[in-house]
Ligand SMILES: O=C(O)CCC(=O)C(=O)O
């Protein structure tokens with residue numbers, strides 16, 4: 001049900017790759033991506049730095065809190081997020097977000113443009129360089145996947161490139177503590193992602209499930225080294241509902257579980273309007289920034305006192 005695509009096929013047989021990707025994007029909105037160019041040791045490096053960061057005492061993480069950050073960067077402590085906005089239950093996880101990296105002197109940062117902020121960093125050797133190297137690598141991969149999407153939608157192959165030059169992409173490391181068995185506990189509540197594409201790396205500990213339209217919750221299989229890729233709401237809207245974003249959740253894991261999500265949203269000023277050839281527009285135009293802001297505002301609750 002969740003197909004496994006080989007990224008190498010995008011070079012060897014682009015037509016077959018984009019067709020397989022198009023089918024996955026129309027049907028489940030999820031696929032696994034094997035044989036990709038993101039180095040294994042870079043993935044291992046991010047997991048190792050994530051473990052070091054999350055095991056720091058709270059008083060060292062608190063100054064980096066995402067709650068004080070207008071640009072969706074920093075540490076989301078346990079109990080502050082509820083991805084299922086119909087639930088009062090908060091997610092049992094902590095996370096740390098890295099956005100598109102800009103210097104404090106960048107004119108857009110100085111002007112306070114939405115999503116154009118600086119990253120915040122813990123004082124851990126190698127953390128920043130490793131996370132930024134991963135960010136660049138997965139950003140590149142995500143843009144190439146949009147070439148295949150463009151081909152599937154009968155658009156010029158480089159159609160999306162202009163929309164992802166300096167994207168509102170977020171690299172998010174996540175850590176889910178082992179379940180306590182308490183009633184109603186959830187790792188990440190049922191939700192759809194907000195952006196265009198999400199590329200997720202997991203550590204193999206089960207918990208991630210998807211609920212295809214008209215179906216039941218189903219485990220996402222683990223293929224070592226492969227990305228779990230899914231369509232977000234922004235691409236669903238952009239494709240005028242040709243592609244589907246699919247609800248997913250993370251059950252409280254039996255053992256601590258870690259994952260690395262990369263949410264690829266477009267440039268803030270990109271205008272999201274029904275793509276050519278997708279029929280009568282179902283949604284009004286909106287900028288990438290306005291769309292993402294409206295979705296984030298629904299997710300965060302204030303820090304507990
Ligand atoms: O941790 C995971 O496996 C998935 C997390 C997720 O779906 C999200 O943060 O949007």
Ligand SMILES: [Fe+2]
Pocket residue numbers: 191192193248
């Ligand atoms: Fe998600």
